Amino acid sequence: MRPITAIGFDADDTLWQNEQYYRLTEEHFARLLGEFAEGAHIAERLLEAEKRNLSHYGFGIKGFTLSMIETAIEITNGKVPTRTISEILDIGRDLLRHPVETLPHVEETLETLNGEYLLVLITKGDLFDQERKLAQSGLGDFFDAVEIVSEKTATTYRRIFSKVADGPERAMMVGNSLKSDIVPAIAAGSYGVFVPHALTWILEHVDAPTTAPRFHQIEHLGELPSILQKITAA
Known part of the structure; x- marks a missing residue:
């Protein structure tokens, strides 16, 4: 498995x-x-x-x-x-109405992982705005499920990964916010991959869980497939 x-x-x-x-x-x-x-x-x-x-x-x-x-x-x-x-x-x-500008390595990484893993978009914010950005990004077809939530907690990740996947223990969360994407996902039992962004809202700042065995950090999404290979080979 x-x-x-x-x-x-x-x-x-x-x-x-x-x-x-x-x-x-x-x-x-x-x-x-x-x-x-x-x-x-x-x-x-x-x-x-x-x-x-x-x-x-x-x-x-x-x-x-x-x-x-x-x-x-x-x-x-x-x-x-x-x-x-x-x-x-x-x-x-x-x-x-601001334009949607995808970040480097996003499309090719999603294309590589699509079909190999179940891909889930998990985002918080205004429903209409997030739906608009997803539609304009052209990335929607890569995802098997989309979850727009009011908050991201360990309970949120347990619920989502249990509903659409094989549970949080066999899932990974990837994001730029330690507070919302990484720390609660690891607390739920998932892997967490931190992708720093040059601009991150101050209310999303917390210390990185560097001692957590399931914590990883990469410079950009293009490095994600190699992290997955390492975890699979371990």
């Missing part, structure tokens, strides 16, 4: 660019409020609002847009111009 029969892939900043568009939107937002506060202060207050709102709105662009509006109201002491609110809504819509 092969040790791994299913591989889960994160989407944003693992398969395609995402965080860079949020960064550009934050810069635009800071310029809109430039007459009221310094950029660093605006960024700090926005992050605080995002933290508060995660339990209410979840992950994704809609929650981020609401957090920008909330921050604008707070920083201006309720005096934010209506025109500025309208512009914040516009940049939120622009974020929903």
